Amino acid sequence: MVQDPELRARLALWRVPGLGARGWWRLIDHFGSPRHVLAAPPAELHRCGLPAAVVEAIHAATPESADPDLRWLEADPRHHVLSPGVDPAYPTRLAELADAPPLLFVKGDPELLSWPQLAIVGSRNPTHNGQELARDFAQTLAGRGLGVTSGLAQGIDTAAHQGALEAGGVTVAVMGTGPDRIYPARNRALAHRVAAEGALVTELPPGVGVRRSHFPRRNRVISGLSLGTLVVEASLNSGSLITAYQALDQGRDVFAIPGSIHSPLARGCHRLIRDGARLVESVADILEELDVQQALPLAIPDRTAGVTADNGGSDAGPDPEYAALLEAMGHDPVALDTLVGRCGLTADAVSSMLLLLELQGRVQALPGGRYQRTGPEDV
The missing domain is CATH 3.40.50.450 (Rossmann fold)
Incomplete structure (x- = not known):
């Protein structure tokens, strides 16, 4: 099991009930490190404005308190524990917060x-x-x-x-x-x-x-x-x-x-x-x-509708249902209910298709719940 005393101290302190992120950072500002917090006398902890129950829990914490976390960390190479100012992978945007989590447990990348x-x-x-x-x-x-x-x-x-x-x-x-x-x-x-x-x-x-x-x-x-x-x-x-x-x-x-x-x-x-x-x-x-x-890249892959939306065309032919929907729209503003009647599809299906076409810039949503074609003839 990992024996890094600093990591153990961070994990043990973070398991103290009722401490929270703001309490953690207040203690670190005062004592400098989790190891110093855990070694501090109760009277000094009280001077940081902590509730008596939290002071008692800190005083009772031991390095062994971190054992469950270390067992989880070592169980899988995809398991990680990150701390701001310690691990480069800790996200900068999150570290900017006044109540940034002192520890992040990550499974994955x-x-x-x-x-x-x-x-x-x-x-x-x-x-x-x-x-x-x-x-x-x-x-x-x-x-x-x-x-x-x-x-x-x-x-x-x-x-x-x-x-x-x-x-x-x-x-x-x-x-x-x-x-x-x-x-x-x-x-x-x-x-x-x-x-x-x-x-x-x-x-x-x-x-x-x-x-x-x-x-x-x-x-x-x-x-x-x-x-x-x-x-x-x-x-x-x-x-x-x-x-x-x-x-x-x-x-x-x-x-x-x-x-x-x-x-x-x-x-x-x-x-x-x-x-x-x-x-x-x-x-x-x-x-x-x-x-x-x-x-960001230009490609907009779509894996559910059978439509390639890459802003630049595709060798694959147009999806028949989308082609039929565009044909049914004509070139004048048209209501959703009208399109449902013309295409023989459900309202949910037509709404979903219209959203994708709108995201591709081929259809424009107009006031009053109407839609109009704006893009090229094919899908």
Whole structure:
């Protein structure tokens, strides 16, 4: 087992119940290092303004407290523990925060935590259209070279991770549990794939299970890793609004997709827009605001619709359904219901196809729920 005394001290101190990131940094500012904190007399710890229970827990901590973390670290070469100022792979954007996690437990490629990335978050119980939007935005952004970060939850988070993976892009999942506990359990296969192709990350040590208080902590890491946060669907009490407002507090960009005024899942996004979030209708809105478009590749792979969207054509022929949809649109503004009737497809299918065509610059969304062709004749 690893015998590095500094690492052991960091791990042991971070396991102290009730300490938290801000308490950690206050102690480090005063004592200089975790080893000095653990060796400090209780009276000196009290002078740092810590609760009596935390002082008692620090006094009781021993180097052996780190053993579960070290066993996890040594169990797999893809397991990593990162500390700011110690490990070069610790992401700079996260280290800038006043409450930056003192430790990150990473399964996967730690270098991806510093990749330019956008957080995509939203409801755990989204509409079908919301899931498709999250998946399509994530797929297109990942295809452009931007990483996609989310929280591995059901709903929008799951769709965002899946979209990025389908594009062969970068995705990072921030967990609200220890690195050895997957929540929700139904996302176990997705978590394994993210770890294999991207990175799972958490500030919570191995063995720590699900608690409600962990998720706001997780959310600040999601926004802290990212250049900006996109909220797809959210009610007024959605946890994704916490992520968005934390992003604003961190000085990061916030984006929101508007929806129907009658939908409860649009109200959170509408509140964000009123509070200064950027209204988003296309991926271009995000790339322009983040000013990263010039640094990203032109290819926009699509692995679900059978359409090649690379801004430069393809040897493959046009997808028949997309060609039929464009033919049905004609060249005048047309409503969604009209297109559904002309194509014989479901409204969800037509909406998804229109979104992809809009992202490719071939269709423009107009006021009143109408659409018009803007691009070349073929798909």
